[in-house]
Amino acid sequence: MFGSHLSIAGGMVNALTAASAQGMDCVQVFTKNQRQWKAKPLVDEDVDLWISTLKGMGWDETNRIVSHNSYLVNMASPDATSRQKSIALQLEEIERCEQLHIPFLVSHPGARLGTPRKRGEPNALDTPISEDELGGLKRIVDSLDEIHASLPGYKTITCLETTVGSGTNLGYDFKHLGWIREHVQEPARVGFCFDTCHITAGGYDMSTPTRAKKVLDTFDHEAGTQHIKVFHFNDSVGDVGSRLDRHAHIGEGTCGKSCFRSIVQHPAFVDVPKILETSKEENSKGELMDVVNIAKLRKMAKTAKKHR
Numbered sequence: 001m002f003g004s005h006l007s008i009a010g011g012m013v014n015a016l017t018a019a020s021a022q023g024m025d026c027v028q029v030f031t032k033n034q035r036q037w038k039a040k041p042l043v044d045e046d047v048d049l050w051i052s053t054l055k056g057m058g059w060d061e062t063n064r065i066v067s068h069n070s071y072l073v074n075m076a077s078p079d080a081t082s083r084q085k086s087i088a089l090q091l092e093e094i095e096r097c098e099q100l101h102i103p104f105l106v107s108h109p110g111a112r113l114g115t116p117r118k119r120g121e122p123n124a125l126d127t128p129i130s131e132d133e134l135g136g137l138k139r140i141v142d143s144l145d146e147i148h149a150s151l152p153g154y155k156t157i158t159c160l161e162t163t164v165g166s167g168t169n170l171g172y173d174f175k176h177l178g179w180i181r182e183h184v185q186e187p188a189r190v191g192f193c194f195d196t197c198h199i200t201a202g203g204y205d206m207s208t209p210t211r212a213k214k215v216l217d218t219f220d221h222e223a224g225t226q227h228i229k230v231f232h233f234n235d236s237v238g239d240v241g242s243r244l245d246r247h248a249h250i251g252e253g254t255c256g257k258s259c260f261r262s263i264v265q266h267p268a269f270v271d272v273p274k275i276l277e278t279s280k281e282e283n284s285k286g287e288l289m290d291v292v293n294i295a296k297l298r299k300m301a302k303t304a305k306k307h308r
């Protein structure tokens, strides 16, 4: 299942219409402005139109719709006031997903703040989680528990996203994601989003078939691949371990084709949405890059079927 993050400008339903027009299987949206604390509540009319469109496409009650939370949320903040503000905003994000029948809410785990690591220092992926980081992870667990307790029985799954580990951001090490899920009171409400650019820039090298398999095995061991509900399919401008979060078109970065191949050829991931977050430009032939990238990925998936 391949799709893209599409704009909701002019009305949320426009993202669905565009996804359908471009032959996508799934889509990611923001349900509100991702850079603002305040959002207007959803209007009944818009919700009805959204759901009737989903039904018309046969996408309602499926795993084809993904939302991304606000960039302002920091569930790991050591400051009580900003953590409470983040919890309130994250609650609203989940409320909106629930109203719009969106099963997955991709969320950045958060930044522990405090002493930053040295500039250019690579992520130490082979060492145990540090005390500072453990403090941040505990705050994320507490935040999620508080959110889940306030919204009992909600279906939307919070999908913690892998990060490059810039600043004091958590989630660059698969162990962080596993630790959070293992410690929350309702683990069924927590899943993961695996971003190919972020893991590469974070220090996981998937650029050959052997390395790619090893990385997926590591993820499985440390967090559980069965909990990956969403993939973000972005190639990486920065080198392996660069901690640079810049997305490139598929096949034009440092991830390597085997990174994408190992995922699209994996039978367990066939029905997991794979979302592009690459720039929405056109190539020299005037083709939309989303369409070009998805065609490349579908070809990789097809070759796999032939060879199996």
Ligand SMILES: [Zn+2]
Pocket: 161, 195, 232, 277
């Ligand atoms: Zn992403």
Ligand SMILES: [Zn+2]
Pocket: 197, 198, 245, 246, 247
């Ligand atoms: Zn990114």
